[in-house]
Amino acid sequence: MPLAQVGTSDTTQKAVSAANSFLAMLNDVQRAKVNLPLNKTTRSNWSNLPTGARFQSGATERNGLKFGVLTAAEQEAALALVRSTLSPAGYEKVINIVNGDEMLERETAPQRPASTATRFGRAEYYIAILGKPSVSDPWMIQFGGHHLAINVPVAGPANVLTPSHTGSQPTMYTFNGQTIRPLGHENDKAFALMNALSPAQQKQATLAYEVADVVSGPGHDGEVIQPEGVRASGFTTAQRNMLLDLIREWVGIINADTARAKMAEIQDHLADTYFAWSGGTTNGSRAYFRIQGPAVMIEYAPIGTGTDHIHTFYRDPTNDYGAKVIKQ
Known part of the structure; x- marks a missing residue:
């Protein structure tokens, strides 16, 4: 769209x-x-x-x-x-x-x-x-x-x-008596997806190296990263839905109309979207993951040796800064 x-x-x-x-x-x-x-x-x-x-x-x-x-x-x-x-x-x-x-x-x-x-x-x-x-x-x-x-x-x-x-x-952390996990859904859904993959798919998804931090953050506008991991074209319907639900954690920050249109675009290209993983597969382990396709780039990285410090970035390879309509 x-x-x-x-x-x-x-x-x-x-x-x-x-x-x-x-x-x-x-x-x-x-x-x-x-x-x-x-x-x-x-x-x-x-x-x-x-x-x-x-x-x-x-x-x-x-x-x-x-x-x-x-x-x-x-x-x-x-x-x-x-x-x-x-x-x-x-x-x-x-x-x-x-x-x-x-x-x-x-x-x-x-x-x-x-x-x-x-x-x-x-x-x-x-x-x-x-x-x-x-x-x-x-x-x-x-x-x-x-x-x-x-x-x-x-x-x-x-x-x-x-x-x-x-x-x-x-x-x-605890705030006003409530336990808050700002990125809890992102974490939990990613581990659920990784553990829903078959052993062969997990092997494809797993990177051969450790990732210390995200590579698509500020200062990296326009850079192209070679896709790695397992391609969603081989996912079952349930696995595809889990991947889309994970992506929605970032896309869904924006208002519903914009998010709905963006998710439709991502779904159109889902077969060419990759899921990559580095780290343990038990929820609570230190693990990096990346979702990369023609219409989306998402990274999630724990910083340091523990799991209490997280960086994530979301980009649109075709439309960062609204490039399709804003010419600067």
Whole structure:
């Protein structure tokens, strides 16, 4: 389905209204910092790294304004903008990642040397609007911080969610009496799929080397990776459905109309989609996996020697940054 048919004008109108409401709350200096031109440089300035690190783009700060300089009302308006293009489950995942990073800040701050610039937590997440919010012309929403990069290009009724990053550290925490696993579904569904494969399929899926981190993250726009693993053309119907359900954890962060169209495109190319694995096959083991096809690229990687620090990235090889309709 062409990108021009993805999404709805209703979603775009909600996003434009939310963007303008947020901008109206800011002073001139803040607006100039948060509302930047949409171009190749600004759109690619995103990262999985925390504040204080030099990002893969070469920048030392994300686009826009960080939450730490916004009032509570301004923060809520910024989050309303983020929420306007996402699904309820997608927005919940975003908030769970932010809250998890707040837990990390509280845990690490007492032991952190005063000289270090590294910071975690809600105050270190940034909101930016690239281009002028419009129901017809291209523009883009960016929201991100440590372990989160939401990039939503918008053009008329069209909107996409690639490239995007979701990560987690810790991978499980307690918040308001509830146990939260921001990427728990991704983990559990991947292990379920791997264990639903036959021994021969598992052998095909398993990489001959260990993977220390993702290879398709920020700073790797346009790079092509050779597909590896087991091809879904040989999957049973049940295995294909499990693979699609796993992919939906990333695609489904965006609103339902856009996600539905994207999943249909991925399903059309599912026979040419590969599933690769590196690590143990018992849930709870340290394991990397990759899903790669003509219309999707997903990576999931535990960082370090344990399982309490996860990086994941989602890209569309044909449509990162809404390339089909946004010419920059």
